[in-house]
Amino acid sequence: MLNTPPTPPAAQLDFVVIDVETACARSSSICQIGIVGFAGGREVFAYETLVDPRDDFHAFNTQIHGIAAHHVVGQPCFGEVHALVDRHLAGQTTVAHSYFDKGALAAACRVYDRPAIATTWLDSVRVAKRAWPDLPNHKLGNLARYLGISHQHHDALSDARAAGWVVVKAIDHTGLSLQEWLAPPRKAGVAPRAAGHGALSGERVVIVGEPRDGPLAHRLAAIGARIMTAVGSTTTLLVIAGDPDPRALARDPQWQKAQAGRAVRIVSAAALLAASPI
Known part of the structure; x- marks a missing residue:
């Protein structure tokens, strides 16, 4: 587990970001959790832990994130870290890059018979697509390169941190507030029809x-x-x-x-x- 400064009071946070890695195809098999808090356009706390998924480790997953069964020996299971994760996320705006992490948390809560985490979710993929619609893709690695964000892909803490900076930079780039990002996107307006004559006719x-x-x-x-x-x-x-x-x-x-x-x-x-x- 990463030793980090105490979490600021919830009222001082703008949003938190979570990323999880899983041991196998079952989304409940969380083996690493990274959480980062942001306020005022900067990172204010970080938390990371390995998790014993009490499930199989598949070679495909280990190849992606580098975590194998021997890495989680003696680490807590999800049921044991649920209260801490809930303390970080409950009542907050929680960012995740796609809703995979939301589904994984919900699945792990069911497997360990823990209460669902009550938070407001914001998908940073949707944010990125709206802020930079012309990028060839909106994968986290590509966004990190484009925006100049330091990033180690498929490390839960680094992924969470990068997704948080995507949101910070999207707010700066577009001028839209966090509350506006949480609102359903406004349909693109219809451009006005060009007049039949004028100084810019043909432009x-x-x-x-x-x-x-x-x-x-x-x-x-x-x-x-x-x-x-x-x-x-x-x-x-x-x-x-x-x-x-x-x-x-x-x-x-x-x-x-x-x-x-x-x-x-x-x-x-x-x-x-x-x-x-x-």
Whole structure:
């Protein structure tokens, strides 16, 4: 077990993150648990323990995470750590990268006849897909590389920590609060129809920093721009809304595509509207 500082009071935490590893195909066969707490955009505590699953270890699972039967000799079973896990998660927002961990905890609670853990779950896969929709995949390892997060894949504590930083960076990247991430995602708005004439007639525009149905989109469409969802082979103009952080902008997939496309002009919304008044 990892020795860590005392857990801050629940009221001081924004969310906790959990990751588990399993010994075999049965989701209840938890053999490692990692939990990390976040507050104010930083990590404030970490907990990790090996767990004796009292089940078979399959070679496939051991090959993935490196934990074998001899590693858990003398370690507590899930029934013995349930109260501690419950203390960390109950009443909190609990992040997991996919809902595998949620299902594994529920299965282990049933096997050991322990109460289900009452927490509010947030899937960091869903968060990542919404924050960075143009990435080729949203596996934790790929996200960690893209976002510059230190990560040792299939180590429960490292996976939990990485998933937590994905959420922190998504909040920073999108400006959406944790409560907004917990709310059901709003359906993508319908882009305004381009006017038949105007200074931007014929331009196919992607906007970064504002929704495609927002006020800027309506202003550009009113002077002829066709508002697109993403940069593609026919895009002619990338418009940067507001005054984004240069580092965040450099990581934006639409910005990166536009930089690679020689036919795409990049301009700030303020400069474009000054040159093309309605």
